[in-house]
Amino acid sequence: MARNPERRTALLDAAIQVLADEGARGLTFRAVDARADVPTGTSSNYFRDRDQVLSQVADRIFERLAPEPGDFETALLAGPSRPLVLDLMRQIAQRLAAERTCYLGLFELRLEAVRRPELRTQLTKVLRSDLDANIQGHLQAGMPGDADTVRLLYFALTGLLVDHFTVPGLHGDRDLDDLIETVVTRVVPDM
Amino acid sequence: MARNPERRTALLDAAIQVLADEGARGLTFRAVDARADVPTGTSSNYFRDRDQVLSQVADRIFERLAPEPGDFETALLAGPSRPLVLDLMRQIAQRLAAERTCYLGLFELRLEAVRRPELRTQLTKVLRSDLDANIQGHLQAGMPGDADTVRLLYFALTGLLVDHFTVPGLHGDRDLDDLIETVVTRVVPDM
Numbered sequence: 001m002a003r004n005p006e007r008r009t010a011l012l013d014a015a016i017q018v019l020a021d022e023g024a025r026g027l028t029f030r031a032v033d034a035r036a037d038v039p040t041g042t043s044s045n046y047f048r049d050r051d052q053v054l055s056q057v058a059d060r061i062f063e064r065l066a067p068e069p070g071d072f073e074t075a076l077l078a079g080p081s082r083p084l085v086l087d088l089m090r091q092i093a094q095r096l097a098a099e100r101t102c103y104l105g106l107f108e109l110r111l112e113a114v115r116r117p118e119l120r121t122q123l124t125k126v127l128r129s130d131l132d133a134n135i136q137g138h139l140q141a142g143m144p145g146d147a148d149t150v151r152l153l154y155f156a157l158t159g160l161l162v163d164h165f166t167v168p169g170l171h172g173d174r175d176l177d178d179l180i181e182t183v184v185t186r187v188v189p190d191m
Numbered sequence: 192m193a194r195n196p197e198r199r200t201a202l203l204d205a206a207i208q209v210l211a212d213e214g215a216r217g218l219t220f221r222a223v224d225a226r227a228d229v230p231t232g233t234s235s236n237y238f239r240d241r242d243q244v245l246s247q248v249a250d251r252i253f254e255r256l257a258p259e260p261g262d263f264e265t266a267l268l269a270g271p272s273r274p275l276v277l278d279l280m281r282q283i284a285q286r287l288a289a290e291r292t293c294y295l296g297l298f299e300l301r302l303e304a305v306r307r308p309e310l311r312t313q314l315t316k317v318l319r320s321d322l323d324a325n326i327q328g329h330l331q332a333g334m335p336g337d338a339d340t341v342r343l344l345y346f347a348l349t350g351l352l353v354d355h356f357t358v359p360g361l362h363g364d365r366d367l368d369d370l371i372e373t374v375v376t377r378v379v380p381d382m
Contacts, residue, residue: 023302025216104305110357111214111298124358131361148373151362155350155374162349166301167315170322171342182339183346186378 019105024112210296215303
């Protein structure tokens with residue numbers, strides 16, 4: 001296996017673009033090489049097979065979607081409150097909207113995971129580690145609500161973003177900020 | 192265009208299976224014909240092009256996911272209440288889980304809609320008509336909460352079902368019924 005880490009990352013980012021543009025079925029070594037603008041055969045030096053590409057793409061997507069280190073701690077200086085939860089949810093949504101290709105790629109991965117047990121295991125692992133970190137962060141910061149508050153915010157944000165990316169006109173003049181405010185106001189206790 | 196309505200419906204149902212199994216990229220006239228077990232060339236007598244298949248699949252999915260006529264009215268005899276909302280949400284989730292292929296096909300359509308404006312318009316139309324009917328039914332029945340209560344239930348159910356179908360182990364021992372109860376209890380006012 002080839003080991004240049006920048007090259008590997010560039011190949012994974014190309015794979016995410018292929019996923020978002022062509023769907024999981026379009027994800028082949030050849031398509032990744034073409035998208036990364038490298039000689040045909042390069043990807044096959046970096047990844048054992050297509051399953052390994054998919055599995056590492058899952059990790060890479062969460063790496064790109066993660067907040068900057070320290071962002072959460074800085075925000076918390078204001079003290080835990082419902083308005084702060086709203087603020088953080090809006091930041092998350094903006095980050096995901098800016099990384100639209102990643103978020104759409106994640107959904108392509110999810111659908112592919114229905115057909116591929118190995119990918120399902122890997123995707124469950126990264127999604128759970130992300131959800132657990134959010135729950136822990138919320139509780140340790142003394143934010144209003146409990147673990148199920150965070151779970152419910154996560155469910156609602158998924159539904160909301162899927163609409164935002166795939167059928168943006170569905171909720172008429174209600175924009176992303178407005179819908180997120182509705183969700184937070186109704187899910188998070190006021191304190 | 193050929194006009195046998197049962198044949199057209201059978202072709203659309205085959206198209207839904209192809210979507211769920213192979214993704215939107217796998218959806219070709221040839222694949223639909225093969226899945227429906229009809230001679231190659233049949234689909235092309237029923238549909239102008241692939242866009243028309245996708246657009247009619249969107250309608251067909253909602254036809255299959257719709258409750259039986261009268262179900263909602265019968266349930267309402269018990270009088271509007273939060274437990275009744277819970278009951279109805281569980282029925283919806285069970286119906287969607289039973290029509291797993293349809294629900295997964297709907298997500299494949301959503302992702303394809305990102306790439307196809309014509310499909311996006313059609314999908315927005317059927318999703319909005321479904322959401323509007325749910326909001327109207329809720330309000331007219333005097334169920335607790337308002338239009339945004341229904342919108343929030345819809346967002347949360349989307350997130351919850353996407354996990355249930357694609358990464359079923361994500362929420363550990365919390366099953367679908369349990370998670371739906373959590374959502375309803377926290378989103379719908381008690382009355």
